[in-house]
Every structure is written in structure tokens, then in C-alpha cells.
Amino acid sequence: MEQTQLRTYGVRRVYEATPGEGDTIALRLRDRVIELGTRENDAYGKLVEWLPTNRKVAELTAAAGMDEARLGRLASALADAGLLYRRADLPAEVTGKQFYDEHFAPALDSWLSEAFAHPYWERMMTGKGSARLYTGWAMELYHYTKNANRHMPLSCAHTRDKAIKLLRAKHYAEEWNHYHYFATSLRALGFTDADIESSVPLPMTLALSNFMRQAAREDILAYSICSAVLEGTTVNRKTYNPYHEKVTELYGIPKAAVQPIYDHLDLDIQYQHSNLFLDIVSTVDSLSAARAARVLEYGHQLVEHIWMWTDSIEKYYGNDGSPVPRRPFDPFLD
Amino acid sequence: MNTAIPVLRRSAKVSRRDGRVLIQHLDEEISLEGAGAALLDRMLPLLDGKNKIEQIAARLEESPARVRSLADSLRGAGVVSYLDPGHEGGGTMTGAEFYAVHQRYSRYWLRDVYQHPLWDKITNGTASRAQVIGFAFEKYHYIEGAYEHMAVAAANSTKEMMPHLARHFIEEYLHGDIYRKGLQSLFPDDLVLHAQPLPSTRALVNFLSETAARSSFAYYAGNEVLQLTENTSDGAVSGSIDDFYAAMRRHYPWSDRLVGSFIAHTHADQKLGHENVFQEMCDSIPPLSAAEVKDALNVAKLMTEHLQLFMDGIDIHYGNNPSVPRLPCDLLSE
Numbered sequence: 091m092e093q094t095q096l097r098t099y100g101v102r103r104v105y106e107a108t109p110g111e112g113d114t115i116a117l118r119l120r121d122r123v124i125e126l127g128t129r130e131n132d133a134y135g136k137l138v139e140w141l142p143t144n145r146k147v148a149e150l151t152a153a154a155g156m157d158e159a160r161l162g163r164l165a166s167a168l169a170d171a172g173l174l175y176r177r178a179d180l181p182a183e184v185t186g187k188q189f190y191d192e193h194f195a196p197a198l199d200s201w202l203s204e205a206f207a208h209p210y211w212e213r214m215m216t217g218k219g220s221a222r223l224y225t226g227w228a229m230e231l232y233h234y235t236k237n238a239n240r241h242m243p244l245s246c247a248h249t250r251d252k253a254i255k256l257l258r259a260k261h262y263a264e265e266w267n268h269y270h271y272f273a274t275s276l277r278a279l280g281f282t283d284a285d286i287e288s289s290v291p292l293p294m295t296l297a298l299s300n301f302m303r304q305a306a307r308e309d310i311l312a313y314s315i316c317s318a319v320l321e322g323t324t325v326n327r328k329t330y331n332p333y334h335e336k337v338t339e340l341y342g343i344p345k346a347a348v349q350p351i352y353d354h355l356d357l358d359i360q361y362q363h364s365n366l367f368l369d370i371v372s373t374v375d376s377l378s379a380a381r382a383a384r385v386l387e388y389g390h391q392l393v394e395h396i397w398m399w400t401d402s403i404e405k406y407y408g409n410d411g412s413p414v415p416r417r418p419f420d421p422f423l424d
Numbered sequence: 425m426n427t428a429i430p431v432l433r434r435s436a437k438v439s440r441r442d443g444r445v446l447i448q449h450l451d452e453e454i455s456l457e458g459a460g461a462a463l464l465d466r467m468l469p470l471l472d473g474k475n476k477i478e479q480i481a482a483r484l485e486e487s488p489a490r491v492r493s494l495a496d497s498l499r500g501a502g503v504v505s506y507l508d509p510g511h512e513g514g515g516t517m518t519g520a521e522f523y524a525v526h527q528r529y530s531r532y533w534l535r536d537v538y539q540h541p542l543w544d545k546i547t548n549g550t551a552s553r554a555q556v557i558g559f560a561f562e563k564y565h566y567i568e569g570a571y572e573h574m575a576v577a578a579a580n581s582t583k584e585m586m587p588h589l590a591r592h593f594i595e596e597y598l599h600g601d602i603y604r605k606g607l608q609s610l611f612p613d614d615l616v617l618h619a620q621p622l623p624s625t626r627a628l629v630n631f632l633s634e635t636a637a638r639s640s641f642a643y644y645a646g647n648e649v650l651q652l653t654e655n656t657s658d659g660a661v662s663g664s665i666d667d668f669y670a671a672m673r674r675h676y677p678w679s680d681r682l683v684g685s686f687i688a689h690t691h692a693d694q695k696l697g698h699e700n701v702f703q704e705m706c707d708s709i710p711p712l713s714a715a716e717v718k719d720a721l722n723v724a725k726l727m728t729e730h731l732q733l734f735m736d737g738i739d740i741h742y743g744n745n746p747s748v749p750r751l752p753c754d755l756l757s758e
Binding site: 303 | 431433434435473505507525529608609610611612615620622623624626627630631633634714717718721722725726729730733736737740741746747749751752753754755756757758
């Protein structure tokens with residue numbers, strides 16, 4: 091491939107692009123917002139599209155309307171601003187604690203905002219949702235929580251480090267039966283035990299636990315970062331209380347259906363499970379850049395799973411023709 | 425036998441039009457008029473699987489023979505079944521019967537996949553560059569997933585299924601490279617190899633892998649659903665695939681080598697002659713228990729739902745995010 095200085099840059103994740111002041115675009119990174127003028131934003135977009143391709147520099151310069159030297163200066167300025175980074179600056183390795191403090195913890199809030207950026211939440215909070223959607227969400231959360239039994243013990247089985255497997259096993263012991271909280275909620279919504287137990291999760295709900303199983307088999311840190319992202323969704327009552335309060339107000343969801351969910355969240359806080367990843371990763375003296383990157387990748391993919399999961403819930407339960415609960419297919423009855 | 429318990433299939437849809445009663449089930453519709461329609465109208469509330477023929481006749485003050493005759497006709501048309509010990513788990517089904525049921529339902533369930541809006545967007549040129557390239561990448565990831573699910577299937581197979589599953593893996597493990605070659609026309613090989621699949625694509629591969637680990641037959645029943653999407657002996661499907669590729673080349677001229685790789689893969693699959701393998705397998709197995717039948721058909725149904733999810737993922741993610749391919753994280757990308 092043609093050698094050029096431009097190929098030495100990597101692209102940082104942009105979480106949101108919105109119109110900025112005047113004729114600008116505001117790009118939100120995890121730690122800052124950068125405003126670009128229309129022309130710079132256009133050239134930045136062309137550069138980002140071109141970077142991973144086989145295309146020649148000439149194609150980029152033609153598309154961006156800038157010569158290579160000017161694009162090089164732009165790339166350097168974008169790197170200084172934080173939109174790009176220089177690959178030469180990538181560390182060869184980090185300690186576990188560094189990984190947590192410098193790479194995971196600073197990204198978590200942005201990751202969670204990405205996970206919960208699905209329009210479902212806005213819809214539910216503004217009265218455009220329905221009791222049926224809330225019920226579907228609770229049903230899938232029941233399955234997801236019950237499916238912890240498919241991945242938490244597996245993570246212990248695939249761990250060779252004594253300190254880590256002990257932490258993971260304790261976590262499992264504290265969480266394995268939490269699906270009862272959601273079963274209680276579903277009973278308050280009118281479902282029988284038979285309805286709940288024979289129901290079939292959505293493919294994307296199953297996918298969440300299958301992805302956790304995949305992580306458990308590959309690398310305990312990959313599994314643990316996914317677990318940490320999930321725990322991150324339950325850390326702060328201020329985040330989730332408004333949702334539950336609104337659904338009782340807007341859609342007549344009985345308080346008895348919401349209370350078990352509050353109880354579950356309170357228990358999670360009491361256990362301080364959100365600190366578990368720090369405890370685990372702190373036992374690791376050194377992570378190669380490749381392993382650290384793979385672990386981060388798992389964390390971010392889990393974020394994407396949550397978004398897609400929400401999308402599936404909205405699509406299925408938003409359709410009045412979809413059976414609730416989802417029944418297994420029966421060739422004799424269906 | 426008036427002790428039979430008729431039940432209207434849950435997936436049957438009943439409507440009334442111009443004095444006729446219409447029952448739609450899968451891709452068939454039956455229509456009754458006159459006295460038959462009048463009797464059916466009265467029988468419908470009682471076809472709930474709780475009443476024997478003689479009880480229905482008594483409730484309607486009709487002769488059991490007449491009720492039985494109509495119920496038999498409806499059963500023959502496939503819209504009513506008789507509950508029997510098989511339903512409770514005691515009966516069996518031959519492999520050949522299973523194959524016929526599997527084909528009928530799977531082809532019906534696949535309709536939603538074929539009607540996914542992404543096909544139209546690509547065919548009429550309104551899909552974005554990211555959606556078209558994303559489609560190619562996700563197909564690559566899914567085909568490359570053979571290393572996972574086909575290998576897991578071979579490694580966990582029953583002794584009867586082992587030759588089929590071993591052959592399947594050995595014949596297909598290089599197929600991902602066909603797509604990889606197409607993608608190399610646009611992106612460096614290293615990047616193709618390290619690009620990250622969507623959660624919805626992982627969901628498909630993981631679902632197959634998890635099924636492969638626990639049931640060889642159910643896995644193959646799920647895999648057969650995929651085979652049906654490639655089976656070009658169906659003239660209509662074959663024609664629409666050709667049209668799709670031609671439209672892709674017309675609207676996205678840069679995708680020529682990608683399309684070439686899609687076609688090369690279809691030809692490679694055709695050369696293997698896999699379209700009859702499942703039927704031959706079904707013909708050679710001992711009768712299946714009701715539980716095995718239900719399990720395998722539920723896997724087939726979930727496969728079609730995962731395929732729908734696969735299409736949703738491509739349509740939505742690449743529709744919202746112009747960045748393609750999905751680069752893996754590194755320590756500075758977040």
C-alpha cells in the first residue's frame with residue numbers, strides 16, 4: 091500500500107454529532123466536545139472514510155479538495171484536538187489498574203449513554219410508549235437475569251487464576267437467583283408462573299447471554315468488563331427511578347410490579363458489584379496492548395448489544411399482533 | 425372416534441367475508457360457505473383443545489358425525505389438529521414426516537426475512553455505501569463463523585451425525601475466504617480480518633454454536649434453514665437473487681468484486697450439492713420423539729428470527745453509522 095503520513099493516524103470514537111453554534115458541527119468524544127466548521131468537518135469525514143480503505147491518497151485529496159500537505163496539517167490539528175490519535179502513541183502494555191483508571195472508567199459514562207440512546211427510552215418517558223412495551227421489557231429482563239446462570243458459572247469454569255475465580259464465584263452466589271425479582275414483577279403484571287416459566291426470550295435477549303458465554307470462554311477480563319458495563323447500568327438510582335416512576339404514572343403500571351425492580355437494584359448497590367471489575371483487573375500486573383484492546387472491544391460490543399436488545403424489545407412488543415408472552419413453537423398446536 | 429379433541433392451530437387466522445368463513449394458516453387459505461361455514465362459526469369457540477368431538481356436538485346440538493366430519497376436513501387441510509398422547513410427549517414422528525413439516529414451516533417463516541426492507545434498499549439504490557459494504561462484511565463474518573459453529577457441531581456430534589457434520593465443516597471452512605477476497609478489493613486484508621461483526625451477526629453465529637454443542641439434529645435443522653436461503657433449485661428465489669446482484673452492480677459499480685465474491689460463494693455452495701443432505705439424513709434416522717421434534721422446530725423458527733435480526737442489524741447500524749468497516753478498539757480509540 092502507498093506510504094503516507096496520513097495512514098499513521100487512528101480515529102477516536104465519536105458518540106454524537108449535533109449542530110453546533112453558528113455554522114459548526116459539535117462532535118462529542120468521551121471527554122470533550124469539539125466543534126468543526128462545515129469545511130473541516132467535511133474533510134474530517136472524508137479522511138475517516140478513506141483511512142481504512144485501499145484507496146490512493148490522490149482519491150482523498152480529490153474528494154476533500156485539499157492537497158496532501160494541507161490534509162497532513164489538518165490531521166495533525168485533529169489529533170491535537172482529540173478526534174484522531176497517533177498510532178505511535180499507543181502504549182505497548184498497561185497494568186490492570188492503569189487499564190481501569192485510564193481506559194475503562196473514563197469511557198464508561200459515554201458507553202452507557204450510547205447503550206441507552208435508543209429512542210425507546212424517550213418514547214416511554216414522554217407518554218408515547220405503552221404498558222405493553224413496559225411489560226415486554228420486564229419479560230425480557232426476567233430472561234436476561236435468569237440467563238445469568240448460563241454465563242456466570244461458565245466464567246468461573248474457564249478461569250485459571252484463583253483470586254479471580256473466587257471473585258467471580260462470589261458474584262455468582264450473590265446473583266444467581268435474582269430473576270425472582272422480575273418474576274414477582276411479572277406476576278404483578280398479571281402473568282401466571284406457567285406463563286413466565288414457559289415463555290421464550292427474544293433472539294437478542296438470548297444473544298446477550300450467548301455473548302457473555304463467548305466472553306467467558308475467551309478471556310476472564312473480557313467477561314468481567316462486560317459484567318462491569320452491565321453493573322454500571324444499575325449503579326445510580328437517579329438514573330432509573332424516573333423511568334419507573336413515569337411508567338406507573340403514564341401507563342398505569344402497578345407499583346407492585348415496579349417495587350421488586352427497585353428492591354433488586356438496591357440489592358445490587360448493597361453488594362457493591364460495580365467495584366468488582368476494579369478488584370479483578372487490579373490483580374493483573376500487565377496487559378499487552380493487544381489483550382487490552384480486545385477487552386475494551388468486548389466492553390463496547392456489550393454496549394452495542396444493549397442498544398440492539400432495546401431495539402428488538404421495541405419492535406416485538408410494539409407490535410400489537412405479537413403474542414405476549416412469547417410461546418415456544420408447538421407443531422401440534424401452531 | 426368422537427373422543428378426539430380438536431384444536432384450531434394457534435397460528436391460524438379466521439376472518440369472515442361475504443358470508444364465508446376464511447381460515448388462513450401458513451401460506452394457505454381455506455374457505456367455507458353455506459351450512460359448513462355456519463357450523464364452523466359455531467364450532468370455533470369450542471376448538472380450544474378442551475372439548476372432545478362428542479362434547480362439541482352436544483353443546484351445539486349437532487350430530488357427532490357431522491361435527492366429526494367437519495373437524496376431519498379441517499384437520500386434513502392442516503388448520504386443526506387432534507390432541508393426542510403425542511402432544512404430551514409420548515408420540516413419535518418419522519424423519520421423513522419431520523422433513524416435510526420442517527420444510528413447510530421454515531419456508532413460511534423465511535417470508536419475513538425475504539421481505540426485509542434492506543433488500544429493496546439495495547435493489548433500488550437507496551441503501552447507503554455503508555449499508556452495502558456492511559452487508560458484505562456481515563455476510564463475511566457469518567460465513568467465517570463456520571469455524572465456530574460447524575466445528576463445534578462436528579466436535580459434539582452424535583455418532584450417527586458425525587460423518588455429516590464432519591463433512592460439512594471440512595467442505596465449508598474456507599468459504600469465508602471467498603468473501604474476504606471480495607472485501608480485499610476495498611480494504612487491506614489485515615483490516616478485513618480484524619473488523620468486528622455486529623451484535624446481531626454474533627447472535628446468529630453464537631446461536632448456531634450453542635445449538636451445535638447440545639443437539640446435533642436440532643443444529644442441522646437450524647442449519648437447513650440457511651440452506652433453504654441458498655437453495656437455487658427454486659426458480660423464483662434463484663431469479664430474485666440474480667436480480668439482486670445485477671441491481672447491486674448497477675447502483676454501486678465499485679461493488680463489482682464484492683458481488684463477484686457473493687456469486688462465487690453461491691456457486692461453491694451449489695457445487696457441494698448440500699440441498700438434499702438434510703432430507704437424506706431425515707430419511708435415515710430412527711423416529712423422533714415429540715420433544716425432539718419440538719426442539720428442532722423451535723431451533724428452525726429461532727433461526728429465521730435470528731436471520732431477521734441479522735438483516736435488522738445491518739440496516740439499522742450501517743444506516744445510522746457511515747463508518748465501515750467496524751474497526752476494533754485499541755487503547756486510544758475510546
